[in-house]
Amino acid sequence: MAKANKKQEYTTEKVLDSLNETAYKAENFFEKNSKIIIGVFGAIAIAAIGYFVYLKYVLEPKSEQAFTEMVQADEYFKQDSVLLALKGSPGSFMGYEQIIENYSGTDGANIARYKAGVAYYKLGDFASAVSNLEKFSTDDNILLAQKNGMIGNALVNSNKIAEGLPYYVKAAEGTELEVLQTVYYTKAGQIAMQLGKNADALKYFQTLADKYPNANNGEVEKYIERLKYATGGN
Known part of the structure; x- marks a missing residue:
C-alpha cells in the first residue's frame, strides 16, 4: 500500500512539474514574442x-x-x-x-x-x-426551392433529363410549402418513371401522399398503385 501511495505521489509530482514547465515556457514565449x-x-x-x-x-x-x-x-x-x-x-x-x-x-x-x-x-x-x-x-428555403426547380426545368427542357431529376428532389426536400412540394415531388416522380427508376418514383409519390393525402386530386394514389405493381410491392 505504501509503495502504491509513493508511486501515486511521484506521478502527481511529475504531472505538476510538467504543467509548471509548460506554463513557464508559454510565459517565456509570450514575453519574447x-x-x-x-x-x-x-x-x-x-x-x-x-x-x-x-x-x-x-x-x-x-x-x-x-x-x-x-x-x-x-x-x-x-x-x-x-x-x-x-x-x-x-x-x-x-x-x-x-x-x-x-x-x-x-x-x-x-x-x-x-x-x-x-x-x-x-x-x-x-x-x-x-x-x-x-x-x-439564398438562405430563403422557398426561393431556394424555386431556384432548384427551375434549374430542373431548364435541364429537362435541354433533354438532360437525368441531370434534372436531382434538382427536383432538392427543390421538394428543401421546403415545407405544400404547393412547391406537390409540384416538385410530382415532377421528380414522373421523371424517375421516365428514366425507369420505378422504386425511386414510388418513394417520391409515397412521400407526397403521406404528407398531403389529397395532393393532385387523388392522382398521386394512381401513380402509387401503378408503381407498386411495377416494382412488385404490396
Whole structure:
C-alpha cells in the first residue's frame, strides 16, 4: 500500500512539474514574442474593422443603387418585355446583365442574377438560365426551392433529363410549402418513371401522399398503385 501511495505521489509530482514547465515556457514565449503576437492580433482586428467598413459604407450603398436600377428592368419584365429587362437600354436604364456586372458582390446583383436566370429561361436559353441560377445564393428555403426547380426545368427542357431529376428532389426536400412540394415531388416522380427508376418514383409519390393525402386530386394514389405493381410491392 505504501509503495502504491509513493508511486501515486511521484506521478502527481511529475504531472505538476510538467504543467509548471509548460506554463513557464508559454510565459517565456509570450514575453519574447509579445510584439509579434500583439501585432498579429492588431492586424486581424484592423482587417475585421476594415471589412465592416467596406460592408457598411461601400457594399450596402452599392446594393441599394442596384435595387434602384432594377426597378425599371422589373417593370419591363412584368410587361413581358423580357429581353429588354435582361439587356437594358443603353443611356436609359440597366438590365439585369448590367446590374450583375456593375454591382458585383452586392445583394442587388445577387437578386439580379436570379431574375436573369428566369429571363433566360423564358427566352429559351436554358444553358444561360442554369448558369445564372446556379450562381444565385439564398438562405430563403422557398426561393431556394424555386431556384432548384427551375434549374430542373431548364435541364429537362435541354433533354438532360437525368441531370434534372436531382434538382427536383432538392427543390421538394428543401421546403415545407405544400404547393412547391406537390409540384416538385410530382415532377421528380414522373421523371424517375421516365428514366425507369420505378422504386425511386414510388418513394417520391409515397412521400407526397403521406404528407398531403389529397395532393393532385387523388392522382398521386394512381401513380402509387401503378408503381407498386411495377416494382412488385404490396
